[in-house]
Amino acid sequence: MSTIDVTTSEFEAEVLNSDKPVIVDFWAEWCGPCRMVGPVLEAISDEHADSVKVVKVNVDDNQEIAAKYGITSIPAVYLFNDGKVQKQSIGAKPKAALEKEFADYLGSE
Amino acid sequence: MSTDFTPALKLDLGATPPGQTQSAASAEAAGESEIHDVVIVGSGPAGYTAAIYTARAHLNPVVLAGSVTAGGDLMNTTEVENYPGFTDGIMGPELMSTMEAQAERFGADIRYEDAIKLDLAGEIKEITVEGGQVLRAKAVILATGSAYRELGLEDEKRLSGHGVSWCATCDGFFFKGQNIAVVGGGDSAIEEATFLTKFADKVTLIHRRDEFRASEIMQKRAFDDPKIEILWNKQVIGISGEAKVEELSLEDTVTGEVSPLAVTGLFVAIGSDPRTALFKDQVEITPDGTVAVQGRSSKTSLPGVFAAGDVLDPTYRQAITAAGSGCVAAIDVEHYLAGHGA
Numbered sequence A: 001m002s003t004i005d006v007t008t009s010e011f012e013a014e015v016l017n018s019d020k021p022v023i024v025d026f027w028a029e030w031c032g033p034c035r036m037v038g039p040v041l042e043a044i045s046d047e048h049a050d051s052v053k054v055v056k057v058n059v060d061d062n063q064e065i066a067a068k069y070g071i072t073s074i075p076a077v078y079l080f081n082d083g084k085v086q087k088q089s090i091g092a093k094p095k096a097a098l099e100k101e102f103a104d105y106l107g108s109e
Numbered sequence B: 001m002s003t004d005f006t007p008a009l010k011l012d013l014g015a016t017p018p019g020q021t022q023s024a025a026s027a028e029a030a031g032e033s034e035i036h037d038v039v040i041v042g043s044g045p046a047g048y049t050a051a052i053y054t055a056r057a058h059l060n061p062v063v064l065a066g067s068v069t070a071g072g073d074l075m076n077t078t079e080v081e082n083y084p085g086f087t088d089g090i091m092g093p094e095l096m097s098t099m100e101a102q103a104e105r106f107g108a109d110i111r112y113e114d115a116i117k118l119d120l121a122g123e124i125k126e127i128t129v130e131g132g133q134v135l136r137a138k139a140v141i142l143a144t145g146s147a148y149r150e151l152g153l154e155d156e157k158r159l160s161g162h163g164v165s166w167c168a169t170c171d172g173f174f175f176k177g178q179n180i181a182v183v184g185g186g187d188s189a190i191e192e193a194t195f196l197t198k199f200a201d202k203v204t205l206i207h208r209r210d211e212f213r214a215s216e217i218m219q220k221r222a223f224d225d226p227k228i229e230i231l232w233n234k235q236v237i238g239i240s241g242e243a244k245v246e247e248l249s250l251e252d253t254v255t256g257e258v259s260p261l262a263v264t265g266l267f268v269a270i271g272s273d274p275r276t277a278l279f280k281d282q283v284e285i286t287p288d289g290t291v292a293v294q295g296r297s298s299k300t301s302l303p304g305v306f307a308a309g310d311v312l313d314p315t316y317r318q319a320i321t322a323a324g325s326g327c328v329a330a331i332d333v334e335h336y337l338a339g340h341g342a
C-alpha cells in the first residue's frame, strides 16, 4: 500500500477516525528535505502495511490542519492513534530512525 | 551504474594486510566482496566534485550520499548567488542535482545510504552502511560536511518544530504576518533574516557582538531592510512557551541585563560544527574540531584516508571552496592509488 494524499475535508475520516494508527507526513513542494522523506515513508508504508497507514498532507493547500496541530517546521511526521497525536518527528530522518521512533505502532515486522 | 572493468591505476597492496581474511569473510557475508578503489562519504559540493574527478579517472567511485540528506547543506537554501558560472544565480537544490547528474554521467555509483561505521586504519578500509552491508575500499574520502549548531537551551528541543527552526526556506511559510527572531551574525543568519521578511511582519536579528561576521553585501542587505531590527550584544538564554514559542529571554553581553522579547518563532543560525562523529577517534582532529590535513593536501593522519569540504575547513566554508577541496581529494586519491605520495 502506498501513501495517499489527504485534504482538510478528508482528515477526520482518514486520520482521526482511522481504525489503524496513521502516520501523517506534513510537506510542501518548496521544502527540499521533504522530498527526501517521501520515499522513506513510502517504504515504511509498504513494509508495515498491516500495522499502519501512511498519508501526506500538503501544508500549502491545507493550512488549517497545519495550524491546528501547531506545525511550524516541515518535514513534520506525526503519528495519530485514536484521533490523537501520539508521536512527532521533526526534520528529515533516515528510515531506521523513524522506525525506531514509531516502533510501538509498527508491529513486529 | 559503475562499469565493471579493472581500472588502469592499481594500488599494489603487497602482502595480505592483517585481519583481511576475517573481514573479507564478514564483507562477503554482508553481500559485497568487491574491493572498491574509493568510497566517498558525503554528497555536498565536496563529495560530488570528488566523485566527478575520480569517476573521470576511472576509479569507479561509490558515493554514500545519505538516505535523507543527499545534496548537503545547499538543499536547504534558495538562491546561490556566488557560485561561479551562473550569471543570475542558481537554486541550491538545482545546483546539487546538477552536480549529482554530472558525477553519474561519468559512472559514479551514487547510493542514498548512510555510513554508520568506518574502519579506516587498515590497508583496506571498511565502511558499514545502515542495514549492515560492509563496503571495502582502498581509499576513502571523508566529505561529511557540517551540522548546524544548537543553542543548547533546555526548551530548544521541546519547541523545535513548534517555533524553533533551523531552516528558513522550509519553515518561513508558517510565520506569515508574525513577529519572529533570528539568532546569529554570519552570512547565513542575515540570509535567513532577509528571506524571512517575505513572510514575517518583523524580524529581529539577535547577535551577541556589536558587529557582524557577515560579508559587507549581506550586512547592507540587513541594514537596508525596514522589516529587520538588529539587537546587538544580546544572547538568547531562554525560550519559553507552552505549546509554541511565545517569548525569548535575552541577556545583554555587556551589562548582563536580562530582558524578554515576545516572538512566535526563533530561527537559529549560529554556525555549524564539522560532522566528525564517525571518525574522530581514528583520524587526527584539529583544535577547531575539523579533520586535520597535511598542508594544502587532503591527506589525513591515516594513509588512504582523505578529507574534503566543510569537514576540514574552519574558515571559508563555501560551496566553491568545498568543491575545490573535493577536487584536491580526488587528485590525492589518484596519486595514492597510483602508488605515489601518500
Ligand SMILES: Cc1cc2nc3c(=O)[nH]c(=O)nc-3n(C[C@H](O)[C@H](O)[C@H](O)COP(=O)(O)OP(=O)(O)OC[C@H]3O[C@@H](n4cnc5c(N)ncnc54)[C@H](O)[C@@H]3O)c2cc1C
Binding pocket: B041, B042, B043, B044, B045, B046, B047, B064, B065, B066, B067, B068, B069, B070, B071, B072, B073, B074, B076, B077, B079, B080, B081, B082, B083, B113, B114, B115, B116, B143, B144, B145, B146, B188, B191, B275, B278, B308, B309, B310, B311, B317, B318, B319, B320, B322
Ligand atoms: C542555509 C545555507 C545557505 C548557504 N548558502 C551558501 C551560498 O549561497 N553560497 C555558498 O558558497 N555557500 C553557501 N552555504 C555553505 C555551503 O552550503 C557549504 O559550505 C557547503 O555545502 C559545504 O559542502 P560540503 O560538501 O563540505 O558539505 P555539505 O554540503 O554539508 O554536505 C555533506 C553531506 O554529506 C552527507 N553525509 C554526511 N554524513 C554522512 C554519512 N555518515 N553517510 C552518508 N552521507 C553523509 C549528508 O548528505 C551531508 O549533508 C550555505 C549554507 C547554508 C546552511
